[in-house]
Amino acid sequence: MSVVEVRPPRPDSAPSRAGLLGRIGSAAARRFRVTLVLWLVVIAGLGALAPKAMTDLAGAGWQADGSASVQVRDLAQRHFGGAASSALQVVVHTDRGTVDDPAARSVIAEATALLSADHRVAGVVAPQPGATVSKDGRTAILLAGARADTNDMVRAADDLKAPLAALSGHGVTVSATGSSVLWSDFNEANHNAMLHSEIMSWPVTMAILVLAFGSMVAAGLPLLLTISGLASAAGALVLLNHLTPVSIWAMNFAMMFALALGIDYALFLVVRFRAALARRGDAVEAVAETMDTAGKAVALSGATVLVSLSAVMLVPVPAFRSMAAGIMLAVAFVLAATLTLLPAILGRLGRKVDNGRLPWARKAAESETEEADGSPRFASWGERLWRHPLRYGLPALVVLLALAAPLIGLRTAMPSITVVPPDASARVGYTAVQAAFGPGMPGTxxxxxxxxxxxxxxxxxxxxxxxxxxxxxxxxxxxxxxxxxxxxxxxxxxxxxxxxxxxxxxxxxxxxxxxxGAAVENLDLQSALDARTPLVIGVVLGLGFVLLLLALRAPLAALAGTLTSLLSTAAAFGVARLVFQDGHGSGLLGFTPQGFLDGWAPVFFFAMIFAIAMDYTVFLLAAAKEHFELTGDPHRAVTGALRHSGRVIFAAAGVMVAVFFTFALSGPLPPKEMGVILGVAVFLDAALIRLVLLPVLLRLLGRSAWACPRGLARLLPDIRFSH
The missing domain is CATH 3.30.70 (Alpha-Beta Plaits)
Known part of the structure; x- marks a missing residue:
C-alpha cells in the first residue's frame, strides 16, 4: 500500500469556479470606482503624514536592550547629571596658545551658553584640568549631559552640531562628538547616500520595466503599487512612532522593499492577466483567473516575506525591530494593493494594458503566442534542463558552493568611526580627542x-x-x-x-x-547579535518551510525551495567576506576595508535576502504546482513553470540587481555592504537557483516532489493553484 498521496489532475471537464482571491479580484474589477476611492482615501490620509517621517522618526536604537551597558547609561542619566554615553561632547582646540587664552575661553563660554539653552541638555560640565584638558593645554572637552532619551539626544546633535561648528575661528576649532553625534552623522551620511542611489536607480528601473512589459502603461503599474504601498507605510510609521520609537532606517528599507515587491507582484500578475485575457476575451473573467492562480502565489509570497522579517523581532535591538516593522508595513500595503487595487485597474484597462507597446512587443503580440502560452524561450530552457539536468545543475551547485566557502572565515564587529565621512563633526572631534588624550579616550x-x-x-x-x-x-x-x-x-x-x-x-x-560606555554598548550589541543570529536563521528557515508546505502539500518540494534559498544567501555572504573583510575590489568600489563585516549584516540582511529569495521560490513552485494539478505530469510541471514564471523572475531580478548595485556605488560603507550583499544574492538566486538548480531538483525528484504522506495530507489545507 502506498504511503504517499499524489493529487490526481483535475479533469478538463471539471467546472471552473472562482476561489476567494478570484472573487475578491473580480469584485474589485466590477467596482472600480469604489475600490479606487477607498485606496485614494487610505493613501491621502496616511500619505499626508508621510513627509513627517524624515523628521519625526528616531535616530538611535542601536543597543542591546537589557544589557549591562544600557543599564549603566540609564543610571548615569538619572543619577549623575546626565553624564551618560548619549551625552554630547564638544571639543575645543586651539592652534595658538592654550584654552585658557581669552579667545578660546570666549568660545568655550559661547558653546556653554548654546548648549545650556537646549532643553534636552541636563547641564554643562566645564573642562577639568587633568581630566578633560589635555597636557599641552591646547584641547578641552565640554560635556553636555543627556536629559532626554537617546533618540532625542540624536535630534539634539542634529540641531546643535552646525551652530557649534560655526563658533570656530581665529585659530580655535569647535566640533561636537560622542555617541549621539556619531549616530547623527551616520544617519545623515547614509540617508543622503541611499536617497542618491534611489534616484539613480529610477531610470534604470523604468528602462527594465518597459523592456519586461513591452508597453508603457503596463510598466507604470509596478510604480503605482510602489507609491501606494510606500505612501501608506510611511504614514503608518509616523503613527507607530507615537507608540514606540521607529528608526529612520525603517523608511529607507520600506522604500526599497515597496519598490522591489511592487515590481515583482505587478510583473507576475500582469503577465498572467495578459495570458488569461488572450484566452477568455473578458477582462473581469481574466482578472478572476489571474487572482486564483498568480494571486495565490503573490499572497503566499507576501506571507513568506512577512514571516521571514518577523523573525528579526527576536533580536533585542530597537532599531532592528523598528526597521523590520517598517518593511513589514510596506509589504502589507503593497500586498493589499496588489490583491485589490491592481485587479480593479486591470479589469478597467482590459486590452488597454498594452497601450504604448514598443514595436518589437507589438509584433510579438499580433500572434498572441507569447500572451497565451508564456515565454517560448524559457519553455525551451526548461526542456533543456529536463533532458540534461546534471549537465547544468552540477556546475551551478559547484559555483554556489565555491562562493559560499569563504563564509567559514567571516568576522563581524560593530563599525568603527570610519563609517562616517572624514569631515563629519563626530569624526573630527574623535580624531582631536585621540590626538590630545590618547587612543582610548573616545572609548572611556x-x-x-x-x-x-x-x-x-x-x-x-x-x-x-x-x-x-x-x-x-x-x-x-x-x-x-x-x-x-x-x-x-x-x-x-x-x-x-x-x-x-x-x-x-x-x-x-x-x-x-x-x-x-559607548564602546561597551557596541560590544554588548555585537554579543546580542551573535547570540541571536542562529535562532533567527533557524526560525526563518523553519517558518519558510512550513508556509511552503501548507501551500504546496509537498514536503520535498517545500524542502528543496527552502534549502536552495539558504544556498544563495550563503554564497552572497561568502562574496561579502572577500570584498569587505579581505578587501578584494575595494579600490573599484572606493572604500577602505575594516577587516570585518558590520555586525548587523548577518542577521538583518539574511532575513531580507531570504524573504526576496522565497519570493522567487514561491513564483516558480506555485506555477509548477499549478501545472502538476492540471496534468499530473512532473515534466510539464517543470517546463510549464519556467514558461510562465521564468521571464517574470528574470525581469524582476534584473530590476532588483540594478537597484541594489546602485547602493554599492554610494559613498558610506553600510550602503555599499547592503548593495553588494543583496545584489549578489538576488543575481545568484535568480540566475543559478530559480532558473537552474531548483528546476533540476524537481526534475530529479519527479512525482515524489509533489507527493505527501496521507497522514500529513489530512492535516494540511487543500490549496489549489489552478483555476
Whole structure:
C-alpha cells in the first residue's frame, strides 16, 4: 500500500469556479470606482503624514536592550547629571596658545551658553584640568549631559552640531562628538547616500520595466503599487512612532522593499492577466483567473516575506525591530494593493494594458503566442534542463558552493568611526580627542557601583590589563548611594583588544558593579547579535518551510525551495567576506576595508535576502504546482513553470540587481555592504537557483516532489493553484 498521496489532475471537464482571491479580484474589477476611492482615501490620509517621517522618526536604537551597558547609561542619566554615553561632547582646540587664552575661553563660554539653552541638555560640565584638558593645554572637552532619551539626544546633535561648528575661528576649532553625534552623522551620511542611489536607480528601473512589459502603461503599474504601498507605510510609521520609537532606517528599507515587491507582484500578475485575457476575451473573467492562480502565489509570497522579517523581532535591538516593522508595513500595503487595487485597474484597462507597446512587443503580440502560452524561450530552457539536468545543475551547485566557502572565515564587529565621512563633526572631534588624550579616550569605560564598593572598583580597574587611567569615584548627584568610576583604555574603541579588556574588567569587579560606555554598548550589541543570529536563521528557515508546505502539500518540494534559498544567501555572504573583510575590489568600489563585516549584516540582511529569495521560490513552485494539478505530469510541471514564471523572475531580478548595485556605488560603507550583499544574492538566486538548480531538483525528484504522506495530507489545507 502506498504511503504517499499524489493529487490526481483535475479533469478538463471539471467546472471552473472562482476561489476567494478570484472573487475578491473580480469584485474589485466590477467596482472600480469604489475600490479606487477607498485606496485614494487610505493613501491621502496616511500619505499626508508621510513627509513627517524624515523628521519625526528616531535616530538611535542601536543597543542591546537589557544589557549591562544600557543599564549603566540609564543610571548615569538619572543619577549623575546626565553624564551618560548619549551625552554630547564638544571639543575645543586651539592652534595658538592654550584654552585658557581669552579667545578660546570666549568660545568655550559661547558653546556653554548654546548648549545650556537646549532643553534636552541636563547641564554643562566645564573642562577639568587633568581630566578633560589635555597636557599641552591646547584641547578641552565640554560635556553636555543627556536629559532626554537617546533618540532625542540624536535630534539634539542634529540641531546643535552646525551652530557649534560655526563658533570656530581665529585659530580655535569647535566640533561636537560622542555617541549621539556619531549616530547623527551616520544617519545623515547614509540617508543622503541611499536617497542618491534611489534616484539613480529610477531610470534604470523604468528602462527594465518597459523592456519586461513591452508597453508603457503596463510598466507604470509596478510604480503605482510602489507609491501606494510606500505612501501608506510611511504614514503608518509616523503613527507607530507615537507608540514606540521607529528608526529612520525603517523608511529607507520600506522604500526599497515597496519598490522591489511592487515590481515583482505587478510583473507576475500582469503577465498572467495578459495570458488569461488572450484566452477568455473578458477582462473581469481574466482578472478572476489571474487572482486564483498568480494571486495565490503573490499572497503566499507576501506571507513568506512577512514571516521571514518577523523573525528579526527576536533580536533585542530597537532599531532592528523598528526597521523590520517598517518593511513589514510596506509589504502589507503593497500586498493589499496588489490583491485589490491592481485587479480593479486591470479589469478597467482590459486590452488597454498594452497601450504604448514598443514595436518589437507589438509584433510579438499580433500572434498572441507569447500572451497565451508564456515565454517560448524559457519553455525551451526548461526542456533543456529536463533532458540534461546534471549537465547544468552540477556546475551551478559547484559555483554556489565555491562562493559560499569563504563564509567559514567571516568576522563581524560593530563599525568603527570610519563609517562616517572624514569631515563629519563626530569624526573630527574623535580624531582631536585621540590626538590630545590618547587612543582610548573616545572609548572611556563607565563603571557604576554602590558607594561601598568604590575602592574595590578602582583597584580592580587599575589592575586590569589594557586600562591606561582610572578616575576618582564620582558620587551620584541625587544621593542614591551610587558612584561612577571612569577607566580609559589603552586602545582605540574599534580595536579587538578592547573586548578582552572589558571581559577581564567585568570578571574582576565586585558583584554589583556594572560596566558601560559607548564602546561597551557596541560590544554588548555585537554579543546580542551573535547570540541571536542562529535562532533567527533557524526560525526563518523553519517558518519558510512550513508556509511552503501548507501551500504546496509537498514536503520535498517545500524542502528543496527552502534549502536552495539558504544556498544563495550563503554564497552572497561568502562574496561579502572577500570584498569587505579581505578587501578584494575595494579600490573599484572606493572604500577602505575594516577587516570585518558590520555586525548587523548577518542577521538583518539574511532575513531580507531570504524573504526576496522565497519570493522567487514561491513564483516558480506555485506555477509548477499549478501545472502538476492540471496534468499530473512532473515534466510539464517543470517546463510549464519556467514558461510562465521564468521571464517574470528574470525581469524582476534584473530590476532588483540594478537597484541594489546602485547602493554599492554610494559613498558610506553600510550602503555599499547592503548593495553588494543583496545584489549578489538576488543575481545568484535568480540566475543559478530559480532558473537552474531548483528546476533540476524537481526534475530529479519527479512525482515524489509533489507527493505527501496521507497522514500529513489530512492535516494540511487543500490549496489549489489552478483555476
Amino acid at each position: 569605560l563607565q563603571i557604576v557601583a554602590p558607594a561601598a564598593e568604590a575602592d574595590a572598583v578602582r583597584a580592580a580597574a587599575g589592575a586590569t590589563p589594557g586600562i591606561a587611567a582610572v578616575t576618582p569615584a564620582q558620587s551620584a548627584t541625587d544621593g542614591s548611594g551610587l558612584v561612577m568610576v571612569q577607566a580609559v583604555p589603552t586602545v582605540d574603541p574599534s580595536s579587538k583588544a578592547l573586548g578582552a579588556t572589558v571581559d577581564h574588567l567585568r570578571a574582576a569587579l565586585p558583584e554589583h558593579a556594572l560596566v558601560g
